[in-house]
Amino acid sequence: MAEGLFIKPIAYIETDFQEKFGIPRQSGRAESLSGRIVFLPEYRNPDALRELEGFSHIWLLFDFSKSHREDWSPTVRPPRLGGNRRVGVFASRSPFRPNPIGLSSVRLERIEETEKDGIVLHVSGVDLLSGTPIYDIKPYLPFSDSHPDALGGYAEEVKEFRLEVVFPEELLAMIPAEKQTALMECLAEDPRPAYHDESERIYSMLFAGQDIHFTVEKGVLTVVGID
Amino acid sequence: MAEGLFIKPIAYIETDFQEKFGIPRQSGRAESLSGRIVFLPEYRNPDALRELEGFSHIWLLFDFSKSHREDWSPTVRPPRLGGNRRVGVFASRSPFRPNPIGLSSVRLERIEETEKDGIVLHVSGVDLLSGTPIYDIKPYLPFSDSHPDALGGYAEEVKEFRLEVVFPEELLAMIPAEKQTALMECLAEDPRPAYHDESERIYSMLFAGQDIHFTVEKGVLTVVGID
Numbered sequence: 259m260a261e262g263l264f265i266k267p268i269a270y271i272e273t274d275f276q277e278k279f280g281i282p283r284q285s286g287r288a289e290s291l292s293g294r295i296v297f298l299p300e301y302r303n304p305d306a307l308r309e310l311e312g313f314s315h316i317w318l319l320f321d322f323s324k325s326h327r328e329d330w331s332p333t334v335r336p337p338r339l340g341g342n343r344r345v346g347v348f349a350s351r352s353p354f355r356p357n358p359i360g361l362s363s364v365r366l367e368r369i370e371e372t373e374k375d376g377i378v379l380h381v382s383g384v385d386l387l388s389g390t391p392i393y394d395i396k397p398y399l400p401f402s403d404s405h406p407d408a409l410g411g412y413a414e415e416v417k418e419f420r421l422e423v424v425f426p427e428e429l430l431a432m433i434p435a436e437k438q439t440a441l442m443e444c445l446a447e448d449p450r451p452a453y454h455d456e457s458e459r460i461y462s463m464l465f466a467g468q469d470i471h472f473t474v475e476k477g478v479l480t481v482v483g484i485d
Numbered sequence: 486m487a488e489g490l491f492i493k494p495i496a497y498i499e500t501d502f503q504e505k506f507g508i509p510r511q512s513g514r515a516e517s518l519s520g521r522i523v524f525l526p527e528y529r530n531p532d533a534l535r536e537l538e539g540f541s542h543i544w545l546l547f548d549f550s551k552s553h554r555e556d557w558s559p560t561v562r563p564p565r566l567g568g569n570r571r572v573g574v575f576a577s578r579s580p581f582r583p584n585p586i587g588l589s590s591v592r593l594e595r596i597e598e599t600e601k602d603g604i605v606l607h608v609s610g611v612d613l614l615s616g617t618p619i620y621d622i623k624p625y626l627p628f629s630d631s632h633p634d635a636l637g638g639y640a641e642e643v644k645e646f647r648l649e650v651v652f653p654e655e656l657l658a659m660i661p662a663e664k665q666t667a668l669m670e671c672l673a674e675d676p677r678p679a680y681h682d683e684s685e686r687i688y689s690m691l692f693a694g695q696d697i698h699f700t701v702e703k704g705v706l707t708v709v710g711i712d
Contacts, residue, residue, distance in 0.1 A: 262493040263548055263620075265584040284629040301583065305559035310576035312638025319546070319586060321490055332532035348622040349537035356528065357492040357620045359546060361588070363630060393490075393584045395575040400635040401644045402511040403590060408627040411539025417628045 267391035268301040274437065275387050278324055280449030280463035285362035286383040288443035293386060295379040302376035311369055315398035320360045321391040325353035337452030338416040345412060363398055420446045424480040432484045437466050445479050494618035495528040502614050505551055507676030507690035512589035513610040515670035520613060522606040529603035538596055542625035547587045548618040552580035564679030565643040572639060590625055647673045651707040659711045664693050672706050
C-alpha cells in the first residue's frame with residue numbers, strides 16, 4: 259500500500275488575481291474570468307495535449323498554495339453560510355484540508371503555440387490565484403463527470419447568491435473592455451471576507467493590477483473608486 | 486511558488502476487484518459496482534463528514550497505485566480507440582501520467598458508523614481496485630461540476646460501447662444476488678486488455694473472490710465457467 263506520494267507541478271496559471279481577496283469561491287461562478295496555463299519546460303510538449311482541442315472543459319488539479327497548514331481541522335465554516343455553521347472538511351471544498359489539492363472545471367477556450375512559453379492553454383471560468391501550481395490536467399468527460407441531478411446538500415441553499423453591482427460608468431471606463439464582464443461577475447460574488455458586513459467600510463480588491471474600491475449595503479455593491 | 490507537495494492517504498477503498506483486470510475504465514460505467522471507504526485512524530472522525538449526507542455524489546482523488554512509473558510518456562493509447570490511436574496524456578484519463586492521481590465521481594449511498602472501522606462511506610459506480618489509497622474526498626457540486634453539454638472530444642466516439650452479455654442461469658446463480666448486476670455491468674464494459682480480440686481465447690476475471698471465465702466473439706461476451 260502506498261504511504262504517500264510526492265507530486266510536482268506540471269504548469270502554472272496566470273490570472274487577474276494577484277491576491278486571494280475577491281477570487282470567486284468556485285469555478286464557473288465568474289464565467290468570463292480567464293486564465294492562461296503555462297507549462298513547465300519539462301511538460302511543454304504539444305504531444306501531451308494531442309486531441310485535447312475536442313473537449314470544451316478540462317479539470318485542473320491544483321495546489322491551494324496559500325492555504326497550507328501543519329494541522330487540519332475536521333470542520334470548516336463555508337463563507338456563504340453566514341460564518342457560524344460548521345460542516346465537515348470532506349463535505350466542503352475548503353482549501354484547508356489534509357491534502358491541500360483543489361479541483362476546478364474550467365472552459366477550454368483555445369490552445370496557443372507561443373514563442374516565449376511554448377504551448378499554452380487559455381481557459382475561462384477560473385477561480386484561481388495567479389501563480390497557482392497545477393498538478394494535473396484531465397479532459398472533462400460529460401458522460402462520467404456530469405450529474406445534473408446530483409443533490410448539492412447545504413451548498414444548494416446559497417448557490418443563487420449574487421450581489422447587485424453598481425459600477426458608475428466613468429469608473430468602469432478605467433477597466434480594459436475585455437475585463438469588464440469578468441470584474442462585474444467577481445464583484446457580484448461578494449469579494450468580502452466571510453462574516454464581514456460593515457456598510458460604512460470601503461473594501462479594496464486588486465484586479466488586473468488595479469485597486470477596485472467598493473462598499474456593500476443591503477445586497478448592493480457600489481464601486482466608489484479605482485486606482 | 487510551491488515546488489511540490491507530499492500527500493498522504495486519508496482512506497482506502499474496498500471493492501470487489503482484487504486485481505486490475507476488468508475494472509471499469511471510468512466511474513459510473515458500472516453503476517451498481519459498490520465500494521466501502523475506510524478512513525485511516527487519524528481521519529476517522531465523524532465531524533469531518535458533517536453534512537456530507539446531503540450530497541448524492543462525491544469526488545474521490547485517489548492514487549493510481551498500480552501505475553506508478555519513473556518516466557512519463559506524452560501520449561497514451563486509450564484502450565477503447567482500437568489500440569493504435571495516440572492522444573495526449575493530458576487529453577486522457579490514463580493512469581500513466583506525471584502525477585498519478587485519479588479522479589472519480591461516485592454515488593454516496595450511505596454513511597455508516599461501524600465498530601471495527603469507525604465511520605465508513607458506502608459508494609457505488611466505482612472504478613477502483615480494492616485497496617486504492619484515497620487522498621481527498623470532496624462533495625460534488627452540481628452547479629459548478631456538472632456540464633451536461635460539455636464536448637467530450639474523442640471519448641464521445643466510444644461512450645456507447647457495450648458488449649452483449651450471455652450469462653447462463655446456472656452460472657449466474659453462483660454469484661451472490663446482490664453482486665449480479667454489478668458483475669453484468671462490468672462484463673458488458675469488456676474486461677479484456679486493450680488490443681485483444683481472440684475469439685477462441687478464454688479470459689478470466691477475478692471478481693469478489695470468484696474467477697469468472699468468458700469468451701468474446703462478435704460483440705457478445707459469454708460466461709463459460711466460474712470457480
